[in-house]
Every structure is written in C-alpha cells, then in structure tokens.
Amino acid sequence: MARILVIEDDPVVARVTELVLQRAGHRPVLARDFLSAKSALAEPADAVILDINLPGGNGLELLRHLREELGSRTAVLILSALKQEDVIVRGLKLGANDFLTKPFSPQELILRLERCL
Template structure:
C-alpha cells in the first residue's frame, strides 16, 4: 500500500501507529525526534504522520522544511496533543492535509490517510 513516515516521540503512540499501519498493509518507518525526521523527509514517502512537540525541534518547522526547502507535496497528517486554533491553522497554512488531535482513533486515522494518499 503506502510508504508512511511516522514522526512521533512517544514510544507508546508510535507503536500503536506502527501496528495499525502495518495491519492495514502499509510500510512504516519511525522517526522519534526532530533530527532523525529531518534526515528522512527527503525520502520517497507516500505520506507523513507528524507530531508537533518533538525532542530537538518543533514539527511545524519540519513541515515548513518539507514544503519550502524540499519542495515536496507529500500528504502530511498532523497528529498532536496541541489543540490551539492558531496551531491548527498554521499547520494547515503550511500545507498539512489534515490535523488530528490526541487522543485519536487509529481507525479514523487510517481512513483519513487512505483518502489523502488516494488524492495525493
């Protein structure tokens, strides 16, 4: 199915995402911090699931890097505990296709991912 980069520092959330994505047939790569994610963003991903609060940096800076510096249109689904309207709007303005807040439903995330990858 899709090659998905999961940028998530919480090992429990990362594992839940990894299991759900693999069960749905996706290839998954985990990046637990800002620097490892930045190094992987140039890869050939079908989608990125992006947390915002990361060790070493802020997820919106990764989104900005992906869109502006790398020029990639890879679908990005932000998955964050941050619910402030300005943060959500900034993520969407920077080019995120979707914004989900934690706690989240893995089934809902999979459906949204499927929709964005199909549109991508």
C-alpha cells in the same frame, strides 16, 4: 502498500501508530526526534504522520522544510495533542493535508490518511 513516515517521540503512540498502519497494509518508518525526522524526509514517502512537539525541534518547522525547501507534495497528516485553533490553522496554512488530535481512533487515523493519499 504505502510507505508512511511516522514522526512521533512518544514510544507508545509511535508503536500503536506503527501497528495500526501495518494492519492497514502500509509500511511505516519511524523517526523519534527532529534531527532523525529531518534526515528521514530525504527519502521518498507516500505520506508523513507528523507530531508537533519533538525533541530537538518543532514539527511545524519540519513541515515548512518539507514544503518550502524540499518542494515536496507528500501528503502530511499532523497528529498532535495540541488542540488550540491557532496551532491547527498554522499547520494547515503551512501545507498539512489534515490535522488529527490525540488521543485518536485508529479507524479515523486510517480513514484520514487514506483520504490524504
């Protein structure tokens, strides 16, 4: 059972993601804005599911913080409604392990997450 930090501001997407992860046997922990996510990153997680557009900041900045300042090798799966190639490429260059766009298939989310783990 992996501890998965889900950083998502949309309450519906956050709840669906939480349920999908629980059904797959994982322990999701939710953060809904930039500041609570940054604080939650101090606790060890097996993986992070990261939205880009967050209240109070940008998910890509959190990814940079995780990789550069914390030196973390934690698996990161970006889950975003943004589909522009430059955003996807930037996320991957900053160290994301994978990028999935919304709306998403629960099965695909679990498969991609487990591949990252």
